Amino acid sequence: MTRGLILGSARLGAMDRSVLVTGASRGIGAATARAFAAEGDRVAVHYSSSPDAAKEVLQSLPGTGHVLAQADLADPEAIRQMVDGAAAALGSIDVLVNNAGIYEPHPIRQTSYDQWQNAWTNTLAVNLIGPANVTWCAVQHMPRGGRIINVSSRGAFRGEPNQPAYGASKAAIISLTQSLARSLGPEAIAVTAIAPGWTTTDMAAEALSGDGYHRRRLESPLERVAAPNEVAAAIVYLASPLAEFATGTVLDFNGGSHLRM
Ligand SMILES: NC(=O)c1ccc[n+]([C@@H]2O[C@H](COP(=O)([O-])OP(=O)(O)OC[C@H]3O[C@@H](n4cnc5c(N)ncnc54)[C@H](OP(=O)(O)O)[C@@H]3O)[C@@H](O)[C@H]2O)c1
Numbered sequence: 001m002t003r004g005l006i007l008g009s010a011r012l013g014a015m016d017r018s019v020l021v022t023g024a025s026r027g028i029g030a031a032t033a034r035a036f037a038a039e040g041d042r043v044a045v046h047y048s049s050s051p052d053a054a055k056e057v058l059q060s061l062p063g064t065g066h067v068l069a070q071a072d073l074a075d076p077e078a079i080r081q082m083v084d085g086a087a088a089a090l091g092s093i094d095v096l097v098n099n100a101g102i103y104e105p106h107p108i109r110q111t112s113y114d115q116w117q118n119a120w121t122n123t124l125a126v127n128l129i130g131p132a133n134v135t136w137c138a139v140q141h142m143p144r145g146g147r148i149i150n151v152s153s154r155g156a157f158r159g160e161p162n163q164p165a166y167g168a169s170k171a172a173i174i175s176l177t178q179s180l181a182r183s184l185g186p187e188a189i190a191v192t193a194i195a196p197g198w199t200t201t202d203m204a205a206e207a208l209s210g211d212g213y214h215r216r217r218l219e220s221p222l223e224r225v226a227a228p229n230e231v232a233a234a235i236v237y238l239a240s241p242l243a244e245f246a247t248g249t250v251l252d253f254n255g256g257s258h259l260r261m
Pocket residue numbers: 022023024025026027028029046047048049050051071072073074098099100101102103126151152153154195196197198199200201202203204
């Protein structure tokens with residue numbers, strides 16, 4: 001048996017892991033929190049501005065030992081307090097899922113220079129620098145044999161014409177994934193990314209309403225979009241002991257709507 005599998009089964013195979021999921025008040029993050037809890041893990045349900053939704057998610061989780069964790073990911077000090085609090089409550093952080101994100105329209109021809117700058121500043125703060133800061137703080141509490149899963153997007157590869165900062169942030173988080181996979185690999189901390197396509201959440205609600213829904217579901221040869229629990233199941237797989245060797249990679253999860261070599 002390899003070193004990774006030994007460490008994996010000792011540290012991560014018992015399914016009593018402590019898991020921090022950012023953006024777990026809604027959508028993919030809420031489904032991910034439920035999927036880890038169903039495995040027997042203890043989950044820190046992170047939220048920013050939706051305390052009631054986060055409490056509902058917390059109360060819906062099977063098992064015990066779950067906690068809430070609040071921070072605006074644009075605020076580095078709030079992140080430090082949130083991560084330290086989650087780690088204190090859970091005892092450590094075995095698995096970090098950097099899921100929280102924003103998707104603000106700022107098409108270049110219809111956006112003033114001020115709006116353009118704000119969109120880039122806000123998007124990179126929440127989608128890139130925030131996860132980088134959450135990761136730094138979480139690694140301080142991460143034992144040997146941990147997992148970090150970063151939620152990227154299909155948009156990292158095919159472009160986001162109306163949300164260019166979003167596309168750039170999702171490409172950059174893949175680069176962060178690769179860098180940290182190399183720096184943390186010697187500690188048996190595996191770092192991966194997942195790049196979902198359209199998924200039925202609040203973020204995609206407008207794009208998936210009316211005619212947009214039919215156009216977008218037909219982007220996939222399966223003629224549908226994803227449900228949040230499908231993305232969640234893939235994230236749980238990436239955190240599993242047998243997925244350690246996937247470190248540094250990106251799992252495309254877009255129903256074949258954007259295929260690449
Ligand atoms: N849905 C899709 O089609 C799709 C496709 C590809 C990739 N993704 C990615 O999947 C991830 C989850 O997306 P989703 O569709 O589930 O989104 P969502 O339903 O809009 O939920 C977004 C989550 O992010 C949190 N969040 C937003 N701004 C924040 C901030 N400033 N600080 C901290 N947390 C913040 C929200 O918390 P509060 O509600 O508490 O503020 C919420 O829990 C994102 O990274 C997104 O880019 C989604």
